Amino acid sequence: MASRLNISCGSCGYEDISKNAKKWCTICEEGFCGECEKYHKSMKVTRDHKMISIEDYRRIENISINLNCEIHGKKLDLYCKKHDTAVCVVCIPLDHKSCSASDVISIDDASKNAKQSSALLDLEGTISATIDNVKHCIKDQEIALTNVDQDEKTIRKTITDTRKNLNEYLDKIERKLLLDLKSKHGNCKSEILKILNKLRQIEKEVEKLREETLQMKRFASDLQVFLGTRHLNKTMSKKIGSLKEEIRSCTKNRMEIDVNHVISSLENEVKLFGEIKVIETMANLQLKDAKTDQAQIQIPGFSQSIQNVTLKLQQKFDIKGSFQPISGCLVLPDDRIIVADYWGTGELMEYNNDGQHIRDIPVSGKPHSLTIVDTDRIAVTYGEFEYLEIINTKNTSERKRVNCSDNCWGISYQDQKLYVIVLQQGIVVIDLNGKTLNTIDINVYNVYNITTTSDRIYFTDTESNTVHCCSMTGQEIWVFKDQSISNPRGISVDHNQNVFVVGETSKNLILIHHDGKDSKVLLTGSDGLKSPYAVNYNNKKKIICLGYKAGSVAFYQVS
Template identity: 20%
Template sequence: MEVPGKKLQAGPSTADTTYCQPCEQDDEILPAEAYCTVCKEFFCSKCASLHRKLKISRSHNLLDKSNMPTSISVHEDKHGYTEPCKTHPEESIKYFCSTHQTLICGHCAVQNHRSCHADVISDISKAFKDEQEYGDVIKTIARLFEDIDLCASDVKKNVDVVAKLGENEVYKLRRYREEVNKYFEEREQALLKLIEKMKIMDDELLGSLKPKYTNLKSKLEEINVKLEGQKNNMIQLFIETKKATKLLGGLQNDLADIKKDNVIHHYEFRKDPATERLIASDTGLGTLEHIATEPHKIASASAESDHSIKGPTVQGDGTRETKEISKLTVGQATVDLTILRFTSAMGIPMKSQTDNKDCYLSSMLKLTGSRLLIADFCNNKVKVVDMQTNSLVSQISVPGQPWDICHLPGDRVAVTMSNKGVQFLATGGQLAIGDHFEVGGDCRGIAYHEERLIVSFYYGKVAVLNMNGHVIRQIERDGNGKKLFQCPLYLTLVCEDSTDFIYISDQGRNTITKLDMNLNIIKTFQDPALKGPRSITALGNQLLITGCISNNIMILDLSTGQMTQLIGMKKGIGNALFAYCSPQQGKLLVTDAYNNSLKVFNKIA
């Protein structure tokens, strides 16, 4: 009987001769030159070379002729040990070290596990299939299969959820847009009908007056003809003149009645303030709120929302019922500024290569997106900063020294320019110069309200102007001739309970003054910690005020009238001109006198 890998031949060396096993399968007898400890096979030189090249076997350990076993019985094992040891590839794993809970070979047992308790695998594995450990592994595998299938099912469900969620929210958005469009169409039609009604009434009135003055003119011509015909007959001329005198009195009365009735309806279209605020808002129409939902609850939440795909509902009185999400409105702050804390961060360089002087950044205004508009007083420029990249991205020269900026409808702003009046700029894309008008005096603070501009002047005047610069009303002194303001450099508008008010900072008197829209003084605020108030900006029901002389930034709570310091000189505030705060971005931006950088402060979590 032949043994694989051995060729029985006559002669004394038959038992010691080993041959290539792969070649032997093809009835080719070649001496073995190498032995694979993984495959447990003998190879000739050609087969050994091929074994080293194949991807599946190139990492196997091959023993050369001087080190390979001399007998096939060496690599045969009646117990079937075939797993090679990672540390000693030429050896098979035969033992289990219970001390280290690891599989080892004989070499490992001698070298590293002499003091350990090692069991022979062939002894302890006889009944292993019936033991709990094997059963637990099988159960774990089964559970893992189930969990994977369940996870795959959840992923598939969420794929459907993503599709449905997008469809649902787009549907609701478009339904709401239709309601908004319908509302504005109805309002437009109502206004057009009213205009048409006024026009018809005036046309009818004027039409009724035409025959009256035509008749008067005919009677007057008749009198005139009679008088002309009696020029040569003095007696008859005297008689006709006396008769004409009485008739002319009646005609004059009739003409007076016509003039009295000749009154038409004078009217003009005025934009709705609420609509203007909506157009200027970044959250018009609505917002998209991220709802934190646990992964396993997403599908069920979507299923529930699928049953409630409804747009805004119209109630019996015609009002629309909608849900406002995270909308910051003037008079209703979502963040209490007094609890915020800030730490200094790297500033934003503001001086450009074309600037001839140090920067004097007198005002900031947030535009759409991440853009911030900044007035550079000394360099006669308005600049744009990108708050995401913290960099100066563009600038435009203006014909005066820009001081303060306010929003206008339609991607426009108005800029006060010291003694040069007011300049309009377009901000939709690149900054562009628009119209301009002159005003008498050094204009500083500015705000927009219902096609009007409220402007403060350096030497104490506050005026309401139309969009062409004509003064509608103004205040400067009280009834006793005393100046109401000393140096009102900034102002802002705040809507409180649907009523608009003006707040003005007076650097000369260290006060904040509240006025109604007719420029009547309502109240004055003052605090010892605030000196030299400059910029004044509204965030909800709180005002952010810079103290140029007190080297701090204060918060005025409009509900209580109390002032609180937000940040002071110890944190790097000095000669503060203007401050802009974005609680959502966790940033406070501050300008100070003759500083070529915009100071940045990050909120401390």
């Protein structure tokens, strides 16, 4: 390849003349100055060679395309259609003896209109799809990076809070123990001092008797000594009796501590404050094929049998003031539940995960369908009111209104876009600023509910009793129709792209396999379902929120 600084004229260089090239021959792979270009064009053998400007050559300079045979070093003049490969004249007798004359054509004939060929279009499509796939994978890993950083913060806070709580609890039981020590020490000391004071009093009285005895012996008469001795003996007998009584009831108290065995063994038995576990799960990234937008590289676990899926009832609760089937429900990442009651009260309500009503979220119309945008925001459609809103659930004054051309029903969020069912239009794709990006031309006259994944769109058709799966461009992948479900309404999808659908008239909840070929009835009227309408599956918690009958919601754990 020529230098990035300048490209010399090849013909002049052969004559040891240094001139900068003005044109580049894509066949000869050589630069030509103005004069040599004229000469090059004047020759019959090179007259049809394509010449491009040096500036244009710079754009393809680093694209490595070998025009010579890698085996024989000869120019690639021929093309074998049978083996789909470019060959030189030496390759034919050696490697293509069995190829017919019609199989081998000139490379010029084979490369005609190459820029309009399906092969180039396929390549461009493959490149575009691969870029989208890589961007999707990058985004997925960026989210994973954000999540693991958040996990680190959460764990660090848990460690700090645990240590703080442990310290506070130890301080509390320490204070309680010290108070007990103070009380018992005071009681023991009081008892000892009480006895000690009595003994000291007896000691004084006996010392006094001894002094009186000595004085009586020295100075009293014999008669006084005789009578005094008997008197003092009686007194002394009483004192000795009192002393014996005190000694008999006297106790010696000592104090010791019996440390709780859990605390005393803490240092020996607890070697770690805790254990940090890394939970590995499959990323479930799916690569889209450029040609059909359907063929996918399946991730392990993607083909899990739906026949093994079971539901366990967690809770049921009634919606305040509602006597109609709820039109939409969501389980937010922080466990709050948002309920849209289009057919009943016309309210948008917030509940906690215990089924307690927290508040009514202010709305300007009757909310129909819901979708999660991010941790704080949801998007809401208003049906016949012909608009939708993006609402911050933690600051309801922060909202954006987007007008639609007709009734807007189902809504789903995916990759910074909203997919909205708009009557007379189809599925309208809108960015978060309200700009319409695309309209997928699908008959949505009887379509009221939609959900999406990174590469598929799902919706229900109440008139034809069908569930549809299509690509993000609207190309049909499969259609599900079965006698087990009639008047399909709410729709949601799990991490394996299996689809939950409620049948309003059939009074059931079914699960459709991601290929649309198999299904399983999960709940029926015997489970209390009566005119069910809304369903939402929380992939992270594996919980289904189901409007199972008029004015009531149920939660089921999926396993």
